[in-house]
Amino acid sequence: MSHAYGDTEPQAPPILGNVPGSYALTVFRDRHPVLIEQVRQALPWTPDRHGALDRLLDEVVCDVMKPLDPSEHDHAAWAEWGRGRLGGRYVDAPFLWAESYFYRKLLDATGYFGDGPWRGVDPFGPMKQAELAGSVVDGELAALDETAALPAAERAAALLLGSLWGNRADLSFAVTLTDDDHDERADGLVVDDTELLWSLLRGRPPGTVVIVADNAGRELLPDLLLADHLLAEGLAERAVLHVKPQPYFVSDATPADVAAGLRRLADAPGEAGKAGGRLWAATGSGRLALRAHPFACAPLPYRDMPDDLRAEFAAASLTITKGDLNYRRLVGDLMWPALTPFAEVTGYFPGPLVALRTLKSDALVGVPEPVLAALDAAGRPWRTTGTHAMIQGRP
Numbered sequence: 114m115s116h117a118y119g120d121t122e123p124q125a126p127p128i129l130g131n132v133p134g135s136y137a138l139t140v141f142r143d144r145h146p147v148l149i150e151q152v153r154q155a156l157p158w159t160p161d162r163h164g165a166l167d168r169l170l171d172e173v174v175c176d177v178m179k180p181l182d183p184s185e186h187d188h189a190a191w192a193e194w195g196r197g198r199l200g201g202r203y204v205d206a207p208f209l210w211a212e213s214y215f216y217r218k219l220l221d222a223t224g225y226f227g228d229g230p231w232r233g234v235d236p237f238g239p240m241k242q243a244e245l246a247g248s249v250v251d252g253e254l255a256a257l258d259e260t261a262a263l264p265a266a267e268r269a270a271a272l273l274l275g276s277l278w279g280n281r282a283d284l285s286f287a288v289t290l291t292d293d294d295h296d297e298r299a300d301g302l303v304v305d306d307t308e309l310l311w312s313l314l315r316g317r318p319p320g321t322v323v324i325v326a327d328n329a330g331r332e333l334l335p336d337l338l339l340a341d342h343l344l345a346e347g348l349a350e351r352a353v354l355h356v357k358p359q360p361y362f363v364s365d366a367t368p369a370d371v372a373a374g375l376r377r378l379a380d381a382p383g384e385a386g387k388a389g390g391r392l393w394a395a396t397g398s399g400r401l402a403l404r405a406h407p408f409a410c411a412p413l414p415y416r417d418m419p420d421d422l423r424a425e426f427a428a429a430s431l432t433i434t435k436g437d438l439n440y441r442r443l444v445g446d447l448m449w450p451a452l453t454p455f456a457e458v459t460g461y462f463p464g465p466l467v468a469l470r471t472l473k474s475d476a477l478v479g480v481p482e483p484v485l486a487a488l489d490a491a492g493r494p495w496r497t498t499g500t501h502a503m504i505q506g507r508p
């Protein structure tokens with residue numbers, strides 16, 4: 114297999130669901146049917162929505178991607194993106210594309226974009242709200258009192274790791290996790306570019322830091338706390354938080370989730386409440402800005418980003434992407450050999466970039482050879498279980 118890097122087209126093959134035993138196949142076969150039933154239980158749907166959920170379950174079980182109704186606002190876009198794929202099997206389309214289409218069809222089934230009473234109702238809302246209100250979050254916010262008392266360097270490291278491991282709290286991934294997976298967390302990072310991250314921010318005039326968020330709730334709160342740290346320490350003049358314009362991948366953060374997260378922080382006692390107050394004020398003054406670009410829910414890799422988004426990333430002193438799906442989009446969700454350098458695969462990205470991610474799918478690049486050899490030799494799954502994490506970047 115040959116590879117091309119930088120601004121040339123990537124040549125690794127796409128990750129597909131039709132490979133027996135693959136992680137992607139389990140997502141289509143095991144996760145999606147369960148998710149449809151979870152959504153069914155989440156809200157008191159009317160008969161028309163139950164019927165639509167039945168039809169989607171049928172579509173998923175029979176594995177035929179049916180087109181959106183022509184009356185849907187984004188029908189033309191999906192028809193174009195899906196040319197040669199719609200009518201085929203979910204597992205035969207690129208994993209990134211087909212999974213994204215599943216979530217679009219789920220919003221279709223719940224009437225999210227329709228004219229009826231369910232318009233704008235987040236079908237994952239009850240799951241997100243339960244997590245945000247839970248006692249686990251109380252404990253995590255209370256722990257911030259100890260973090261705040263640490264010396265500056267340790268505090269910065271703790272907040273960064275909090276944001277990184279917050280990515281384990283992903284309600285779509287949790288659907289098929291075992292109890293063992295929930296508890297396990299590897300000590301060492303698979304790739305650790307922490308020093309690069311700080312070097313891109315320290316000792317230079319503060320600029321705009323873009324944080325491309327992932328999940329709401331237990332991931333978004335530490336992301337907001339990291340943004341607060343960057344603003345408070347003068348490492349960023351401005352922070353811009355990119356979220357999804359619509360519900361996606363179950364727990365992905367939307368503007369409503371940011372509002373709920375800021376409310377949760379601002380209402381908390383102690384240091385969390387103080388950070389919440391600062392962030393609330395920063396939102397009002399524009400130092401913390403929010404974006405919900407349509408491309409965030411497109412079934413496309415970042416290589417295909419539109420010009421306005423490219424310009425935003427280009428103007429940032431650093432872009433931090435969160436989570437597995439953003440990582441997949443950064444590397445095109447292709448089957449790169451894991452030794453392939455991150456800087457080369459992401460050469461198209463228009464500025465300094467660091468990805469914070471727990472490993473929950475097969476996309477993986479830039480792993481040092483001895484680390485790869487040791488992890489593979491250990492004989493335990495590590496690439497898709499969320500037990501391992503990485504901080505991976507390039508200037």
Ligand SMILES: O=P(O)(O)OC[C@@]1(O)O[C@H](CO)[C@@H](O)[C@@H]1O
Nearest residue numbers: 283285286436437438439473474
């Ligand atoms: O982006 P996130 O929240 O870290 O992860 C998204 C995820 O849970 O969804 C996909 C499977 O449904 C995988 O890519 C990944 O495991």
